[in-house]
Amino acid sequence: MKYIFHFALLLWIFQIDMSHNSSTFSSKIVDASIVNHKPINSFEAVDSHAKNCPSNVEKDIVSLAEYLGEICTNDLEKARAIYVWLAYNIDYDDYAYNSGNYKDYDAKSVLKNRVAVCEGFSNLYLALGKAMNLEIKKVSGYAKGYGYSLNFKFRDSNHAWNLIKINDEWRFFDATWAAGDGITVGGRLKSKKKFDEFWFNLDAYTSIFTHLPEDKNLVTVNPKMDLKTFMKFPNVGKGYFLLGFDSYKTYKKIHQTKHVKFPKCSTLDIPAKMISAPKYKTLKAQKSIDFKFEIPEADQMTIIDSKNNWTYFKRENGVFTLSYTPKNLGELHISVKQTKHEKSYTLLMTYQVR
Secondary structure (H helix, E strand, C coil): CCCCCCCCCCHHHHEEEECCCCCEEEEEEEHHHHHHCCCCCCCCCHHHHHHHHHHCCCCHHHHHHHHHHHCCHHHHHHHHHHHHHHHHHECCCHHHHHHHHCCCHHHHHHHHHHHHHHHHHHHHHHHHHHHHCEEEEEEEEEEECCCCCCCCCCCCEEEEEEEEEEEEEEEEEHHHCEEEEEECCCEEEEEEEECCCHHHECHHHCCCCCCCEEHHHCCCCCCCCCCCHHHCCCCCCCHHHCCCCCHHHHHHHHHHCCCCCCEEEECCCCCCEEEEEECCEEEEECCEEEEEEECCCCCCEEEEEHHHHHEEEECCCEEEEECCCCCCCCCEEEEEEECCCCEEEEEEEEECCC
């Protein structure tokens, strides 16, 4: 099995010159996928405990599990403690991925060497979970991660992750992707350590857009997903669901309507929630749309059309609203100025006006 690492929307930055209100200026728009969304953390105490684990208890699985579970009051907190510890303490094995020379990634070896591919991350998650009395499984399957592109043909399973039963429901956890993402440098993978909590405690309808279990019995969405369908399924990024679009309704819509497309959505480094916005990528020219977002820490928000016309949202108590009628065909960008001190706007969503 050839294991992959988190592609996390291969990142890019671009700079454009634009004019607004008859004055010409240069403004940099940054693709928001380069930064992590930071929602309010209800696991702050558990996270802090996991990050500050003493080195003397990290020598074996039993003592580490005992430490991580010390302040946990339920199974979800136990799963969180392991997730955070793995993300911060295990590095991705770039050498193995680039050379094809994979080691033995059993749980004890990973704990000792602190380096692994997804096989090792999921093995250690499994071992620690069992030691903490979690009902946990290791899952092998197909993932749209690092190196994935549209029309990619899967020949073999290429990833591993975990399922944990929380309140009688099997939930999804991917500690490999929690540990960061990867970029290509000189034709080789170079991983970047950056905690990503999105892959923690997902439901089946969210995880299915990027992860398909090889075992058909572990595919719990309805209608069922097979590999052929998975390969043709729209590549809806995590930013779409982080904004608040419903994964269950999205999944159902794709099965009901062929060729449906969704706006490209990125994530901010401040909390952001979509209250009202079109679900689908294509907008009709001359048809009014009501946008509403809750981004309490943001300074400004704007729509930029294909002719470089800027239309600003009204801000009130951290809620941004705009009734907007697209006039020009082409791409429509929604961008956010995250703080008063920033000069750049961060690209949040991209639509297509027709």
